[in-house]
Amino acid sequence: MSVFASLITTAAAGAAEAHEEASSAGLPQLDFASWPSQIFWLAFTFGVLYWLMAGKFLPSLGGAIEQRRDRMADDLDQAAEFRRQAEDAETAYNKALADARAKAQSIAADTRTEMDEEIAGLQAETDEALDKQLAAADARIEAMKTDAAAKVREAAADTTRAVVETLIDEAPTDDAVAKAIDAVARA
Amino acid sequence: MMGLQAAGPMEQFEIVPIVPLSFGGLDISFTNSSLWMLIGTTAIAVFFFAATRRAGLVPGRLQSAAEVMYEFVADLVRDTIGAEGRKFFPYVFTLFLWILVANLFGLLPSFPRSPQALHVFTPTSHLIVTLALAMLTISIVIVYGFWKNGLKFLKLFWPSGLPWPMYAIIPLIEVISFLSRPLSLAIRLFANMFAGHIILKLFAGFVVSLLAAEGAIKLFGLAPFLGAVAVTALEFLVAALQAYVFAVLTCIYLSDAAHAADH
Numbered sequence: 001m002s003v004f005a006s007l008i009t010t011a012a013a014g015a016a017e018a019h020e021e022a023s024s025a026g027l028p029q030l031d032f033a034s035w036p037s038q039i040f041w042l043a044f045t046f047g048v049l050y051w052l053m054a055g056k057f058l059p060s061l062g063g064a065i066e067q068r069r070d071r072m073a074d075d076l077d078q079a080a081e082f083r084r085q086a087e088d089a090e091t092a093y094n095k096a097l098a099d100a101r102a103k104a105q106s107i108a109a110d111t112r113t114e115m116d117e118e119i120a121g122l123q124a125e126t127d128e129a130l131d132k133q134l135a136a137a138d139a140r141i142e143a144m145k146t147d148a149a150a151k152v153r154e155a156a157a158d159t160t161r162a163v164v165e166t167l168i169d170e171a172p173t174d175d176a177v178a179k180a181i182d183a184v185a186r187a
Numbered sequence: 188m189m190g191l192q193a194a195g196p197m198e199q200f201e202i203v204p205i206v207p208l209s210f211g212g213l214d215i216s217f218t219n220s221s222l223w224m225l226i227g228t229t230a231i232a233v234f235f236f237a238a239t240r241r242a243g244l245v246p247g248r249l250q251s252a253a254e255v256m257y258e259f260v261a262d263l264v265r266d267t268i269g270a271e272g273r274k275f276f277p278y279v280f281t282l283f284l285w286i287l288v289a290n291l292f293g294l295l296p297s298f299p300r301s302p303q304a305l306h307v308f309t310p311t312s313h314l315i316v317t318l319a320l321a322m323l324t325i326s327i328v329i330v331y332g333f334w335k336n337g338l339k340f341l342k343l344f345w346p347s348g349l350p351w352p353m354y355a356i357i358p359l360i361e362v363i364s365f366l367s368r369p370l371s372l373a374i375r376l377f378a379n380m381f382a383g384h385i386i387l388k389l390f391a392g393f394v395v396s397l398l399a400a401e402g403a404i405k406l407f408g409l410a411p412f413l414g415a416v417a418v419t420a421l422e423f424l425v426a427a428l429q430a431y432v433f434a435v436l437t438c439i440y441l442s443d444a445a446h447a448a449d450h
Contacts, residue, residue, distance in 0.1 A: 028200040037214055045228040046320075053235070058277050058280060064239075
């Protein structure tokens with residue numbers, strides 16, 4: 001208890017002392033004699049600081065910030081430009097690729113058509129030659145057949161004539177022989 | 188321990204002349220207040236000189252810090268006043284930094300046993316300093332307001348679009364509110380600094396008084412000591428906050444002046 005009491009007494013003494021001093025001297029803030037000096041030095045230091053800030057430091061800082069902002073904007077613009085160029089190049093490449101592919105396909109198609117035509121031509125030529133040979137062979141066979149038939153007929157006529165002559169001792173006329181042969185051949 | 192003697196809480200606000208000067212009959216002596224204004228301003232100037240000496244595309248550490256402050260205040264001015272705020276930017280920036288540094292440097296510890304003239308001093312704990320800054324802001328508001336809007340600046344006190352009976356009372360309220368601006372601006376900053384330093388000093392005084400006592404009572408000095416530590420941390424916050432509040436209100440009043448005719 002005595003500790004607490006002396007605590008209060010000590011604190012109160014300090015406070016009282018403080019109060020006494022304040023009231024005896026008055027508030028330093030209300031000592032008007034010091035005001036001109038405070039205003040003067042405030043105006044001086046504030047004025048000099050304003051002059052330095054407005055004239056030198058702030059333009060320099062603002063300039064640096066502005067310059068950086070411009071530079072970044074420029075760099076971004078340039079990056080966009082590069083990107084656009086890259087995209088253009090890609091488009092051009094794709095187009096060239098598509099063109100080349102189309103060209104290759106057209107060349108292949110042309111070649112195929114050409115070769116088909118050539119093959120067809122060769123085929124036609126060959127067919128024609130073969131047809132011709134076939135026709136010639138047929139004609140030859142026909143001729144040989146006709147020839148053979150004529151020769152058979154002649155042989156038959158001769159034989160007929162000789163047989164008739166031997167039998168009746170009279171040579172038949174060619175007409176009669178031919179008529180007889182025709183009758184036999186028809187049968 | 189018996190030699191310790193706590194100074195009164197008002198002693199820290201005393202103006203102590205260092206170099207007596209007078210000009211036209213006025214006492215403009217270089218005092219401890221002038222000294223700390225000069226120290227703060229010089230510190231700011233040295234910092235910004237170092238930060239902008241080689242201002243470049245790739246900022247160094249100091250330049251980055253300075254640019255953060257620049258952008259902070261520039262954003263504040265742009266958001267509050269708009270495009271017209273550009274010309275007030277150097278003023279708001281200087282005001283903010285001057286007050287901030289004056290507030291913060293006042294929280295530095297003094298050298299033990301140094302003469303009172305060299306004790307750490309907070310220029311913004313004096314009403315006349317904050318009042319002068321507030322009057323400067325309000326003067327700029329009035330001059331710019333009339334220059335920009337002509338007599339339409341007075342529409343600030345005559346807001347359009349109210350039901351007509353309101354005009355009996357609103358202009359009066361607007362005038363009173365306008366006239367109280369410099370006072371509230373000045374007293375807010377001054378009172379915060381003043382009260383903060385008194386509380387700090389009272390806590391510190393209790394520590395000294397209790398340590399001077401006999402026996403186990405000394406241990407009770409720990410409580411006000413911790414209190415002083417906590418209040419010191421709080422005061423750093425208040426120092427920055429009040430500088431910011433002063434700058435914000437300055438911007439709002441300037442915005443009023445810039446856009447009075449639109450009301």
